[in-house]
Amino acid sequence: MTLAKDPHQTELRAAGCHSRGYLPHFDGIVIPQFITIHLADSLPKKVIQSWQEELRSLEFEQERILGLEATYRYKKVFSGRVGVPPEAGQQGA
Secondary structure (H helix, E strand, O other): OOHHHOOOHHHHHHOOEEOOOOOOEEOOOOOOOOOOOOOOOOOOHHHHHHHHHHHHHHHHHHHHHHHHHHHHHHHHHHHOOOOOOOOOOOOOO
């Protein structure tokens, strides 16, 4: 709740409470303040599982692409030809 909607707005502001449209806070000179945020169970399990599956899929795809790239570089280095894909135009070695 913001102070704009609070029925005790005047009293709260006089006591040092402030809100700029987000989390209200108290301007206490020597009063330590902190916020505790609980993230456990804050997302549905289906969402977390979906994200985990997506991450695994991305990791698999990345490994596949990197594997193809490494194979291409290996063939390029050992074919003795620069700038031409190793598969193109090979007529026997």
